Amino acid sequence: MTNINLDQTLVLIKPDALILSLTGYVLTQLSEFHTGLRIAGTKVVNVNRMLAEEHYAEHRGKVFYPSLLEYIMGKIHYPNVPSKRRVKAIVYQGPGAVEKIRGIAGPTNPHNARDQKPGCIRSLGTVIPLKNEKGEIIGERMDNLVHASATKEEAEREIKLWFRPNDIPPGIRVYATQQSDGHFYYKEDRIYTTYVAGSICVFAPGDIVWETDLQTLHAVQQNKPTPCSLHSVVAKYLINEKCEDD
Numbered sequence: 001m002t003n004i005n006l007d008q009t010l011v012l013i014k015p016d017a018l019i020l021s022l023t024g025y026v027l028t029q030l031s032e033f034h035t036g037l038r039i040a041g042t043k044v045v046n047v048n049r050m051l052a053e054e055h056y057a058e059h060r061g062k063v064f065y066p067s068l069l070e071y072i073m074g075k076i077h078y079p080n081v082p083s084k085r086r087v088k089a090i091v092y093q094g095p096g097a098v099e100k101i102r103g104i105a106g107p108t109n110p111h112n113a114r115d116q117k118p119g120c121i122r123s124l125g126t127v128i129p130l131k132n133e134k135g136e137i138i139g140e141r142m143d144n145l146v147h148a149s150a151t152k153e154e155a156e157r158e159i160k161l162w163f164r165p166n167d168i169p170p171g172i173r174v175y176a177t178q179q180s181d182g183h184f185y186y187k188e189d190r191i192y193t194t195y196v197a198g199s200i201c202v203f204a205p206g207d208i209v210w211e212t213d214l215q216t217l218h219a220v221q222q223n224k225p226t227p228c229s230l231h232s233v234v235a236k237y238l239i240n241e242k243c244e245d246d
C-alpha cells in the first residue's frame with residue numbers, strides 16, 4: 001500500500017546527543033504536540049561503515065568526511081566501548097515534515113545556530129577543529145546532535161537507506177514496495193542468485209522490499225545502470241548483524 005501524499009523525513013539522534021542524554025529533549029522538541037508530526041518507524045542502529053558512507057555520500061572527498069564517518073559510527077564519542085556506539089533513527093510523518101524538523105533542528109553549524117536561532121536543537125552542539133599529522137588545523141567537524149533530511153527527495157533516499165519496508169507498519173508506508181521474485185545474495189560487491197560461501201541473503205522470494213531496491217539488484221545482475229547504488233540497497237540488511245568494532 002502506498003500513500004504518496006504523506007510527507008515524511010528521517011531524523012537521526014547522533015552519538016553526541018546520546019552521550020549527553022538529550023534523547024528525551026529531542027523527542028519532546030519534535031513531539032506531535034509541537035510539530036503535528038507522528039513517528040512511523042524507529043530503530044537503534046550500530047552504524048556500519050557502508051551505511052555511514054552511503055548516508056553521507058554527497059560529502060565524499062571533503063576534508064571533514066573521514067571524521068564525519070567516525071562521528072556517525074560512534075567512534076568519536078565512544079572510542080573504547082564499541083558496544084555503546086549507536087544512533088537512534090526515526091521516521092516522522094505529517095504535513096511539512098521536512099521543513100518543520102529542519103527548522104527545529106536549526107543551522108548546520110552550532111555557532112551559527114546559536115547566533116541565528118538560539119533555542120534550536122543544534123545550538124547545543126559544538127565545533128571541533130580537525131588537524132593533520134603535523135598538528136595543523138585543516139578544517140572542522142560539526143557535532144550538531146541531530147540529522148534531519150533537507151528535502152523530500154533526500155528523505156526518500158535516506159528512509160529507504162536506513163529502514164526496510166517491514167520496519168514501518170504497512171498502512172502508513174509511503175514508498176512503493178514489491179515482493180522479491182527470487183533469492184539475492186551479497187558478497188564483496190557482487191550479487192548472486194544462489195548461495196555462495198560467505199555471502200549474506202539480502203532478499204528471499206516473497207520478501208517485501210523497496211521497489212527501487214529490487215530494480216537495483218535486477219539492474220546489477222544485468223550489468224545495466226542502477227537507480228540506486230548497490231551499497232545503498234545492501235547496507236540496511238547489514239544493520240545490527242554484527243558489532244562494528246573495527
Ligand code: CDP
Pocket residue numbers: 064068107108140141142143144146147148150
Ligand atoms: O546536516 P545538514 O544537512 O544540515 O548539513 P550537511 O552540509 O549535509 O552536512 C552533513 C553533516 O556533516 C552535518 O550535519 C555536520 O555534522 C557535518 N559537517 C561537518 O562536520 N563539517 C562541515 N563543514 C559541514 C558539515
Ligand code: MG
Pocket residue numbers: 150
Ligand atoms: Mg545534509
